[in-house]
Amino acid sequence: MTTTAAEYRLCELMICAAAETFRGNGEVLATGIGVIPRLAASLAMKSCNTDLMMTDSEAWMLSEPNAVSGRHFGEGQKQESWMGFSRIFDNVWGGKRHALVGPSQIDRFGQTNISALGGTYEQPKVQMLGVRGFPGNSISHANSFYVPAHSKRVFVEGECDVVCSIGYNAERLPRGYSFDDIDIRQVVTDLCVMDWQGPNHQLRLLTLHPGITVQQVIDNTGFAVHIGDEVTTTVGPTIDQIAIIASLDPVGIRHKQLADNPVGDRR
């Protein structure tokens, strides 16, 4: 059934929009960090790109994605190979991966931050996770971003406090590299879908979620967004997609990811 569902939640709209970023990727490891990104990658593997690969977030590659809720330990897990953390880097550096991650800050270059806020390297004001695998991911394979609350706190005016991932920034571009070596795909937020294919890799608005205006996107982004002529409305989930999402999340933890679990169509 390709009919759009009569009713759906914003979390489900975002899962479906983010799943689209994996369409046409071929055989790559799809990594979604967090409930909504993981459901997006899992939905993609069950629908628009059945060639995707996935792990159980621990040590095994799966031939079928695990449900994110309502599962007992090891229950129904369909493994196809071992994939310990050390081996993840063999995959990452080979480039056959597309990660969908939720940075705390994103700047106009597509650089991101999950490490720390404010202060200095010696003494940050707020210590967060550390750079984790972001530097290696960003220079090795495709990356997309998930932003649950589109705001100027995330889309910062200046550069990120700690630049954890390489972006489209000429000043930081290493010798011998071009922007073609960097592959930042899409940004899925609670307001819209964007990519980095505006003039000179400027952030570009692609689709607005139903009921959201261009002005809302502009007002909540700390830097200029390229608004093309062909901004459309984000396509709502189909009945089939909702059914797959429900089977991947039978308990419904997706409904607890966004404040007040908004409806998908805010017109």
Added chain:
Amino acid sequence: MNKIMSAEQAIAQISDGMTVGIGGWGPRRKPMALIREILRSDLTDLTIVAYGGADVGMLCAAGKVKKVIFAFVSLDFIPLEPYFRQARQNGSIQVMEVDEGMLLLGLRAAAWKIPFIPTNVGLGTDVIKNNSDLAIIASPYDEKDWVAMPALKLDVSLVHVDKADTRGVCQIKGPDLYMDDWFARAAEVTIASCEDIVDSDYFSPSDEARHVHWERSETTTVVHLPCGAHPTSCAPFYGFDVAHFELYNATAKEGGFDHYRDTYIAGKDEQEYQEAVGGEDKIKSIPLPIY
């Protein structure tokens, strides 16, 4: 050769100012009983290399640490390690913050006795900008910049394994060995705590031998410490102790680390620690996490 020692004897091999690698990953299979032994000691000024969790947090909180070489310090389900966070925000420790994979390369370079491994990881990011001793080099084969990730030479490594024999054959049969093999190889002295001591014949069947991930020549010392990973996990035997981590995390807001240390560690041996957290049977009944 018999490599068995007590935890106290094993930790006595460490001196002030040494660089200490710690195996495991976040809240998983950390050699916590050995960490507790360090907390009971007078050791200070350590440089710690780890995929960090409460091991790093506790050592920082107890003033044992001069510098941490890390990519993250996290309890996973509690994303931010409370005492590492305090140490960073107080500016009380030096750091070298690198990518998770760069840490792996640094351990490999040390294991292979080469000064660095070239990589593109870190280029264009603050990892390069913030670590002025991280060199950017030219390649003899192309016209590009490369990062020379230096060898992370370890004086001592601490790991926790499933089974070991007295000669230092170590088995990790759980789902992931993480980077423990590289920690063992990168260090002059590797101290392995284990759930069980077994006869060498235990490893005779292929399915047992194939879960031995480094040669016994890389293991210096074996310490028998059942449940020695608590409160972190040691799959498939026990999961991480969510309730205990929540309690530990809460002490950062009220009571402080001294309160935690006085309650569970100071003046107690490992058996008394385990009794204070509910006993061996309770630890072994902690379910494995589901992702």
